[in-house]
Amino acid sequence: MAAAAASWGRCFSPVRLCRRAWRGSNRHYRAARCNELKQPLVIEELAPRPVLPHEVRVDVHFCGLNFADILVCRGQYQKKPPLPFTPGMEFAGIVMETGADVSTVKEGDRVVGMGSFNNMAEQCIMDQKTLWKVPEPVSLRDAAILPITYNTALMALERRARTQPGETVLVTAAAGATGLAVIDVATNVLRAKVIAAAGSDEKCKLAMQKGARWSVNYSQGGLKEAVRKLVGDGGVNVVIDNVGGDVFLEALRSLAWEGRIVVVGFAGGTIPSVPANLLLLKNISAMGLYMSRHLDQNFPVYYETLASALRYCQEGRIRPHLGAVFKLEEVNDAFHYVTQRRSTGKVLISLK
Structure with missing residues (x-):
């Protein structure tokens, strides 16, 4: 991870490519471009193209930076767009x-898109x-935080885990963008109790400030034993795992009878194998969430989930x-900041 992070050097100077703009456009626009995998991005000026009948041109104010953007620029993501391409999966403008x-x-x-x-x-x-309209009084900055992380949190907690009021939810990588969104939704929308698991005391403190009832620093000892001390031998009802590896296995063993674990990512870099005997012994359900796949497979759910997030934000x-x-x-x-695990919460790229 450190070697990969080191490849993201200082940003390049802007590079002007095309100088012939489309007739209907007033100006070229700048974009971050991945011209070569595993190399720093380059800022280039591009000429806009005409919009098709069903399309919308948006003046982007904020773009969310997700770990998926880093992976796709390394050639390690599920989708592999042809070079050159512009990363960025979510925005507001x-x-x-x-x-x-x-x-x-x-x-x-x-x-927001x-x-x-x-x-x-x-x-x-x-x-x-x-595209979704941003309601008043939600700011474009706040709206840009919602699409990936809050869609993931809502789908994981509501659609996949069927989380109920009063249940206990364990979330790993709790101070990351998705982790904090899970805490926010579980606590303030679903009225569940949250155990935040993170890799430092500082991150645990932030998770507690955002609404978690308990926190566990899993860099200081076993997660399963720490959870047992908090909630007893009964275990937790739901796990939302962002990490994978040994953390996933410890979290799996922390589940209660008929508990549910939802895999949403592998930030730790290791994809674990699921010990099926544990699923049998406790009637546990293990499931995954590939949120953006709903765009093609179940668009109404995809659309309504973000609409719900915008509504919850509007309502405070x-x-x-x-x-x-x-x-x-x-x-x-920004890429280097994220790969060095210095980030907490959402990282945005400002275009203004």
Whole structure:
């Protein structure tokens, strides 16, 4: 991990490529471009293309940085876009232009979007169905935090684990963007009790400040034994695991009778094998969540989940946590910040 992180050096100077803009555009726009895998990104100026009838051009204000962006730029993600490409899976901004068949948004609307890698740029073009209007008084900054992390948290807790009020939820990598979103949703929407597991006392403290009832620093000892001391031999009802490896196995062994564990990522770098005998002995359910797959497999769920997150934010029931903001020209510093595990909460790239 350290060697991979070292490859993300200082950001490059802007590079001007195309100078012939599309006739309907006022200017070129800057974008972070991956021209070669496992190498620093380059800031380039690109010429915009016309929007198709069902598409929307958005002036991007904030783009979320996810670990998936780092993996795709290494060639290690499930999706492998052809080079060169622009990373960035989620953003918030203002509609600049709409295609002839667009009916869901109009010029000037504040929107949040989520979809394929192409959003780490001053403007982007999206299908109208992958845009959501941002309600007042939600800021574009807060809206940009929601799509990946809060969609994941809501789907993992509600759709997959069927979490009930009063149940105990254990979340690993609890101070990360997804971990804090899980704490927020579990505590303030579902009224569950949360054990936050993280790798340092500082991260545990942050998780407690965000609503966790208990915390465990798993760098200082076994997770299973620490959880047992907190809740007894009965165990926890739900685990949302972001880490994998030995942490996943310890969390699995911390489950109660008919407990549920949801795998949402492998931040620790190791994909564990599931000991099926434990599933049998406690009637445990082990399941996965590949949230963005719903875009193709079950779009109504995909759309409604983010709509719920925006509504909860509008109502003040959830409070997205911003960890750090980097300018577009600092994108390689932002990648390095995340790979060095210095980030807590969401990291955003500001395009303004």
